[in-house]
Amino acid sequence: MYCCCWGETDCADFGLTAKDQCFPLLYGKEIIYEISFQNGNLVIVLRNGKTILFEEQESLAQQRHKAKVVAVKGESIHTAVSGESHVLFLTRAGEVYELMCFAKKSETVCPRLIPNLQGIPIIQIACGRHHSLALSQDGKLFSWGLNTFGQLGITKKKVVLSSPRHLVNLEGVPLAQISAGGAHSIAVSLSGTVFTWGRNNAGQLGLGSTEDKYSPNIVRSLEQKKTIFVSCGEEHTAILTKDGMVFTFGAGGYGQLGHNSSRNELKPRLVAELLGVQVSQIACGWYHTLAYVCTTGKLYTFGCGLQGQLGNRKRCNQLVPLSAELPLTTKNGESLSDKIPNLIKRIHAGGNQSMIIYSEVENCSISEDQFANSMNKRIAILNDGTVQKWINNTDNKKRMKIKREIGIIFSSASCVNGSFLETSNDQHFKTSPVELGVDMSAVYLFFEKVKQRPYIFEEVKTSVKKMLASLTDSPICAEALRVYLIVPELIRLLDEEYDISLLTDLLSNAILNLKKDKRKMFASLLTAFPTSFFKMFVNLYQRVSKQCFQKTMEKYSEKNIKQLKMILHILQSFYQVNLDAGLKIQEQNFYVPEVTRAFKDLRDRCLQLRNWEEFKNPMLLLLSLKDFPCIFDMEGKLEMFELGNAIALQKMIPGMDNSLPVRRENILQDAFHFLRRRSPNNFQAPLQVYFSREQGVDQGGLSQEFFTLVTKELCTPEANIFKHYEDSRLIWFPEDGSRTGDEYHLAGEICGLALYNRCVADFHFPLALYKKLLNIRPTLEDMHELSPTEGRCLQGLLDEDYDDVIDRLMLDFTKLSTNDGSVAELIPDGEATPVTRHNRKQYVDAYVDYVFNTSVKKNFEDFAYGFKKGCSNVMWAMFVPVELMAIIHGNTVYDWEQLEKNAKYIGYDVSSEVIKNFWTVFHDLSEEMKKRFLAFLTGTDRIPVGGMEKFTFTICNQGFLYSDLFYPSANTCARILYLPCYSSIEALRIRLQHALQFFEEFGLA
Incomplete structure (x- = not known):
């Protein structure tokens, strides 16, 4: 040399x-x-x-x-x-x-x-x-x-x-x-x-x-x-x-x-x-x-x-x-x-x-x-040769050396993060907040291999526990976050419940201790993760959540409750990542059905024993799980919502009255008058609607009819309250300043009351409203729903490949105000800022923000305040926007065959001649008449959440001697159709059509 x-x-x-x-x-x-x-x-x-x-x-x-x-x-x-x-x-x-x-x-x-x-x-x-x-x-x-x-x-x-x-x-x-x-x-x-x-x-x-x-x-x-x-x-x-x-x-x-x-x-x-x-x-x-x-x-x-x-x-x-x-x-x-x-x-x-x-x-x-x-020497990281040497070792004397090597690598986040790199096409050099740079297949294979050697597997577990307890709360880059996604592969292969619980706790604690910006980076990595691996992580936490919940229900200790909530917090964060990524996996992967079953069982026992105090601790635990809505399916969320209503009723001041007398011809004015003079406490009581000059006790049916009629009146163009979009047939708030009254606050109260009283109210709002109520910003997708024409134009601008085409549009950062025809600037000095290929995304975002946020800020805030006043049950925040919209709006997905299958009978059976005739007549009705029948039966032609499969009603024998002289009648509260014994199909058809026509003209069920 x-x-x-x-x-x-x-x-x-x-x-x-x-x-x-x-x-x-x-x-x-x-x-x-x-x-x-x-x-x-x-x-x-x-x-x-x-x-x-x-x-x-x-x-x-x-x-x-x-x-x-x-x-x-x-x-x-x-x-x-x-x-x-x-x-x-x-x-x-x-x-x-x-x-x-x-x-x-x-x-x-x-x-x-x-x-x-x-x-x-x-x-x-x-x-x-x-x-x-x-x-x-x-x-x-x-x-x-x-x-x-x-x-x-x-x-x-x-x-x-x-x-x-x-x-x-x-x-x-x-x-x-x-x-x-x-x-x-x-x-x-x-x-x-x-x-x-x-x-x-x-x-x-x-x-x-x-x-x-x-x-x-x-x-x-x-x-x-x-x-x-x-x-x-x-x-x-x-x-x-x-x-x-x-x-x-x-x-x-x-x-x-x-x-x-x-x-x-x-x-x-x-x-x-x-x-x-x-x-x-x-x-x-x-x-x-x-x-x-x-x-x-x-x-x-x-x-x-x-x-x-x-x-x-x-x-x-x-x-x-x-x-x-x-x-x-x-x-x-x-x-x-x-x-x-x-x-x-x-x-x-x-x-x-x-x-x-x-x-x-x-x-x-x-x-x-x-x-x-x-x-330079390299830090200690895994490679194929090292792993194979560990696995092939038969000399007990060398075990101490192997133990030291495992301890160095798996006790250090740096060494774990430097192992399993995706070297094909230098992929690991592309590591970023949206790219992990790790070969997850290699991670899986490694843990599978070492599991076959118990002494190696035990040493890996021991070292990983030590490493997880020492993780920093502020890793500087994505490379330092790899360990958070590698360790779950180890946990997934564990058999002992103690090990699973301990390692999951340590990992969850480390994730929750991350500073906000680092947790956001972690979420970005999850979003970019292959769907199969992301699903694996979710299923792991779902499994651990079930175990923790069952353990907590058996023993209500602070330690168990804290552990359960920590695990659920991570599962909820995974759920949010899934939403942000446009649902990488189906939502049922997050459900913990044991929670819903436990709630139903607990509620039934409370009702049977009439002793709520005995079940106070488990009830408080279940109520605290409202912060983790991802674990509930729709049925579970509705159960929680009903429990929230029950609690509100218990807190209700004795003698509190929430009676609403209305005249059909002035239903909107009467409703506004009623709401203006009610204090928020009154809304805790169930709504009791009375139609002027009509008999009937409100057991739910009259309230449903009230919301059907009042929303129809509220949302008509003649009311001049909301802005109507012809191409979507939806409504939205006009720009601030177009009205100076309290209509939006009152409309919010009506919407909240409908939810609180579990009535369907078709407001014709877009999904964007429910996003905003749940603090989720609307996007261009919502613009497509509210105004398809504007949505297509904005999307076309984003998709345009040629600069000269964009330049010929002569757009700037302004929008024509619908109030007075003035020009509203979307950004400061927007009139002097032309839209180009380079800033068109900013323009589209600003346009969408103006329509859904900036221009309607006060009107929406009034509505949101009224909504929360009308629905004092905070459990509504558990729902995602599409669920909240479905509960309030109902849906129009009709399955008339399913309606027949769900029917129950009193005084008749499925083989009765009159029942056969009724269904023959019903199925011959036009689609519009079938929907009118639904409104006649329930007070609305909308299907409540759950669809026709969850919709049941009863056909009852009216019991009159000359039954063919009477029209069919309905009890909207109990969903009961009273059906006389008609002598022929034709007589039944005529009577049923007359009953529906009479209901349509006079609004009487």
């Missing part, structure tokens, strides 16, 4: 025989393994672990360096790096030693062992001028030294830390490499994310500014560039990608950035002169940069060359990368220039020096991946 060096200090100064600045990489008879050249001092690490330090002499008269042996008792040194006034030594056992001063008279120097790192296996070290970094095998990064500019990344204080501290901001990130500049620091993850912190006066952090950073920041412009290596100069930084591209940023005063200029670059910029040559190695000196291309054997240099460090036999600066002359020779002085591509192993850059390590043996060059691996 040989070294070619050039720059500030001639190699002969180190007492080594040299020719043309090349010297054998030998010291005595030992081959040199590692070398560090900085600030005029040379440190050589020999293959046998012995280390030699060449220091400048104190006397200026002495021109040669003094060689001193570095003595580290009982240790063999692997790596040495130097700063301005200190040198770090890393032993093969992973211990770190530090030497703080030079030029001692003794022939031997004894660096100190750094106590804080003792016992922590360190794999990488780096030195700045006055600070140090160390990366441990389990992925922890430590820093110490001077922190004037934040280069330690752990505090804003300008202090000196004499002992290493853990840099917690990068906890969980699987780091691949660390590097230190003059006063800045950089770390690169296994998936190419670059983190920078420290001094930034020249933009050397690549963040687009010159502000110093006291904690790690992601260099966003390097995301997904496949960064594999980084090198730091005094005030500049160079980045190497897997594709062989080089990016530089920071100080450029000497041309060290290679952009044919001397200006600074605040963001990473591709070195264009190196594009296409596929660089394999890079190295930065203080003010110069080296780039080596292994395929051609060319070394490109640029930057400061005043001390000859560029290798071009000149002493001048160089603004662009140019090939340097490499006078490589054998030990006999023979030239090796024609064999260079196969000889060079590694390049180095000191402060103002440059070096190349080469060999006489060909095929010694290495690829960029090998380069990254040879320069």
Whole structure:
């Protein structure tokens, strides 16, 4: 092995025989393994672990360096790096030693062992001028030294830390490499994310500014560039990608950035002169940069060359990368220039020096991946070889070693996050808030394999428990979140209920402890997850939720209740992710039917025993589950809603009256008059409707008829309350200021009362109304529903491919106001902002926001306030918008055959002649007459939630002697049709049609 060096200090100064600045990489008879050249001092690490330090002499008269042996008792040194006034030594056992001063008279120097790192296996070290970094095998990064500019990344204080501290901001990130500049620091993850912190006066952090950073920041412009290596100069930084591209940023005063200029670059910029040559190695000196291309054997240099460090036999600066002359020779002085591509192993850059390590043996060059691996040890991560070694082991003596390996990997979030990477097509380099970068199939196969080896599986479980308890609440990037999606694969394979419960609790607690923005990032990863794996996670939590619920029902303890709610909180968050993603999986995957069954059973027992106090605890538990509506199906939510009504009735003040007398001809005015003089407390009582000059007691049927009639009146164009959309036949609020009364507040009360009294009220509102009531913002999809014409136009604008077509539309950020024909600006200065291809999404969003939010803000707020007043049962918030809309509006999906199947009989049976005749006549009716019959029977032609399958009614024998003289009649409260015994089908048909016509004309059931 040989070294070619050039720059500030001639190699002969180190007492080594040299020719043309090349010297054998030998010291005595030992081959040199590692070398560090900085600030005029040379440190050589020999293959046998012995280390030699060449220091400048104190006397200026002495021109040669003094060689001193570095003595580290009982240790063999692997790596040495130097700063301005200190040198770090890393032993093969992973211990770190530090030497703080030079030029001692003794022939031997004894660096100190750094106590804080003792016992922590360190794999990488780096030195700045006055600070140090160390990366441990389990992925922890430590820093110490001077922190004037934040280069330690752990505090804003300008202090000196004499002992290493853990840099917690990068906890969980699987780091691949660390590097230190003059006063800045950089770390690169296994998936190419670059983190920078420290001094930034020249933009050397690549963040687009010159502000110093006291904690790690992601260099966003390097995301997904496949960064594999980084090198730091005094005030500049160079980045190497897997594709062989080089990016530089920071100080450029000497041309060290290679952009044919001397200006600074605040963001990473591709070195264009190196594009296409596929660089394999890079190295930065203080003010110069080296780039080596292994395929051609060319070394490109640029930057400061005043001390000859560029290798071009000149002493001048160089603004662009140019090939340097490499006078490589054998030990006999023979030239090796024609064999260079196969000889060079590694390049180095000191402060103002440059070096190349080469060999006489060909095929010694290495690829960029090998380069990254040879320069730095990797953190402990899983690979196929390691897993296979664990599984195939039959030697009990080796189990302790395997146990240690498992403990290192699975006790560290960084190591787990660095394992199982999706390497096909470099997919893991695309890791982002919407891309995990993990091969989940590999995760599944690993846990399946190790489960067959109980001692391995147990050790993995034990280590994972330890790791989950130590997770940070603020992981810096998506790479640090992988563990949250890997661990459920382990839990899924567990058999012991205790292990399942404990690991799920630890994982859930870690997820809930995440800060809001990090939880949002976690949700984004879930959204992008393959449907099959997402469903697996949901089913896992659903299963655990069932177990926790059953355990809690058996024993009502604070611990059990807390555990149950924590698990349900996670399940609910998964549910929200599912909604946001447009329902990746069906909602029944979230249901916990045991909760609904327990509620029904509890309610029935309460009714039988008439003792609610005895069941207070389980009832309070069930009520508290309203915060997790995802676990209830529609039936369960309705049960909870009814329970909420029952509780409201219990709290009702005795004697409270909610009687509503109305006249059919003035039903809307009477309703408004009634609502204006009612206090909110009155609404807790069931509504009792009385129609003027009509007999009848309201047992639900008259209320239903009232809501059918009042909503019809309220929503007519003649009422002039709501804005009507002809193409959808839906209504919406007019723009604020069009009316000054309390109509919207009163309309909201009517809508809320309908829900509270479980009556159908067809308001003709779009789904957007119920979204807004549940604090969900309407979207363009809602615009399509409310106004199909406007929706199509807006969608067409988004889909248009040609700029000139958009320009010809001559749109700006305004909308014509429907109040007075004025122009409403959608954004500030909207009239002067034309709509282009680049801002059309912003325009569409602003348009939709104006229609559904901005323009109707007050009118909707009045309606929402009235709605909550009319329905004091807060359980309505459990429903999703489409469910809430279905409960209030009902539906028009008719299945008349199902209606016949659901019919019950009193005084008749299904084989009775009159029943056969009735169904023959009914099925002969027109669709409109069948709907009229439904209204005649129930007070509305809408089908309540649940559809026809849930709809039942009873046909009862009227029992009159001359029954064929009477019309059919109905009890809308009990859904009973009283049917006389007609002598013929024709007589039945005539009587039924007359009854329906009479009902339509006079509104009498």
